[in-house]
Amino acid sequence: MAYRKTPAELRRLDAAREHLIACATAVVAEVGWSQASVTAVADSAGIAAGSVYQHFPSKSALAVEVFRRAAGHEVEVLDEVLHGPGDPVARLASGVGVFARRALENRGLAYALLAAPAEPAVGAERLDFRRRYRALFAEVVREGTAAGQLPPQHAEITAAALTGAVGEVLAYPLGAPDGTAPDEIVAELTATVLRCAGAADPTTA
Amino acid sequence: MAYRKTPAELRRLDAAREHLIACATAVVAEVGWSQASVTAVADSAGIAAGSVYQHFPSKSALAVEVFRRAAGHEVEVLDEVLHGPGDPVARLASGVGVFARRALENRGLAYALLAAPAEPAVGAERLDFRRRYRALFAEVVREGTAAGQLPPQHAEITAAALTGAVGEVLAYPLGAPDGTAPDEIVAELTATVLRCAGAADPTTA
Numbered sequence: 288m289a290y291r292k293t294p295a296e297l298r299r300l301d302a303a304r305e306h307l308i309a310c311a312t313a314v315v316a317e318v319g320w321s322q323a324s325v326t327a328v329a330d331s332a333g334i335a336a337g338s339v340y341q342h343f344p345s346k347s348a349l350a351v352e353v354f355r356r357a358a359g360h361e362v363e364v365l366d367e368v369l370h371g372p373g374d375p376v377a378r379l380a381s382g383v384g385v386f387a388r389r390a391l392e393n394r395g396l397a398y399a400l401l402a403a404p405a406e407p408a409v410g411a412e413r414l415d416f417r418r419r420y421r422a423l424f425a426e427v428v429r430e431g432t433a434a435g436q437l438p439p440q441h442a443e444i445t446a447a448a449l450t451g452a453v454g455e456v457l458a459y460p461l462g463a464p465d466g467t468a469p470d471e472i473v474a475e476l477t478a479t480v481l482r483c484a485g486a487a488d489p490t491t492a
Numbered sequence: 493m494a495y496r497k498t499p500a501e502l503r504r505l506d507a508a509r510e511h512l513i514a515c516a517t518a519v520v521a522e523v524g525w526s527q528a529s530v531t532a533v534a535d536s537a538g539i540a541a542g543s544v545y546q547h548f549p550s551k552s553a554l555a556v557e558v559f560r561r562a563a564g565h566e567v568e569v570l571d572e573v574l575h576g577p578g579d580p581v582a583r584l585a586s587g588v589g590v591f592a593r594r595a596l597e598n599r600g601l602a603y604a605l606l607a608a609p610a611e612p613a614v615g616a617e618r619l620d621f622r623r624r625y626r627a628l629f630a631e632v633v634r635e636g637t638a639a640g641q642l643p644p645q646h647a648e649i650t651a652a653a654l655t656g657a658v659g660e661v662l663a664y665p666l667g668a669p670d671g672t673a674p675d676e677i678v679a680e681l682t683a684t685v686l687r688c689a690g691a692a693d694p695t696t697a
Contacts (some may be wrong), residue, residue, distance in 0.1 A: 320612075321612050402619060403615075404612035404613075404614075404615030404616045404618075404619070405612065405615065406611075406612070407525075407526050407609035407610065407611065408609075409609075410608075410609030410610065410615070411609045413609075414607060414609070414663075417660065421660075440680070440683075440684070441672070441676070441680040443672075444661055444672075444677065444680040444681060444684060445680075445684055447657075447660045447661045447663075448656075448657035448658075448660060448661050448681070448684045448685075448688070449657070450656075450660050451653075451655075451656035451657045451658070451659050451660025451661065451663075452652075452653035452654070452656045452657045452660075452688065453653075453656070454656050454660070455622065455626075455652045455653060455655050455656025455657075455659070456649055456652045456653050456656065458619075458652075458656075467646070467648075467649075471646070472649065475645070475646040475649040475650075476649060476653070478645075479645070479649060479650055479653045479688060480653075482687055482688055482689075482690050483653070483657065483684060483687055483688035484687075485687050
């Protein structure tokens, strides 16, 4: 049975895998991790359930890939804004604003990434990504302190606090909508984050 | 088979169940949710694995009970401090300080309660408890604003931010120890929380 796949076969397999990941991500965003069965994902991708296992050894492996792709994209966007133009406090405000807006525009996916009950393998990924967020926030807090914009502080602790604050606030309107308008959530969350980091005047950012 | 249990039998069953929960809690604190197998818990309680199912229909049901007991106790302690003597900002500072100290004294359990990858049923409980923390924090933030100690703010968003901040900071030294002394973590976290709520001078609390 050990024959070598042709380049065309490999390309087809790769395209089918990408299609499957995209469909699985949409299913997870719509119904959450626990309801995103292999059957539901296969239906959405227009393939037989058994075919899913041609690409992923288990439902858990597929879930981890969905998480990594989606969460990886969000962390890259934040990374880019935090390393963009502007002073450290302005970049922190923009980064949180962009992250929040994106989460509020795709609440189902954001909830799945941030907080929704998930299998342990996804939970482990989530913790790993939170470490990446903390590292990004710690860097901008340190820059802010060095620039005299933020008071001296334990940057790692502030960064962990910011990561937790952002995640919890964005999980909250998602998990239990209370009717607060997205613009107000973004503005309040940004102000809260800036206060948390000790920015002198949050309203100027 | 439907015979009625005597009061003495019921008391014995109840005591055995409590012993099992206590042992399971200790096992979870030591090895985490995923490693806390029914066999490990039964061994720790000195009973046969099958006897666990006399008390709980599934491993998941036992895990949920362990979570509810332990998390319920922490939320009660926080509730008591937040409703204790002192002005709102002082109570917020004390509440976070007490919560943090307790978490740092039993890091294994705190990590299990706050962040450790767990089965979905435990994840759902965790979200439910976070809602309780948010409600407690929102109340004290509203009191602080009413008393003129805190600036006007969206108390629900600040409360979500505080819940996320406290959880993430306490999960951080637990999940990845960086050698920061507990007293420093408590002091920095408390200062961060007070800044986040907009308290005028965190150092006076």
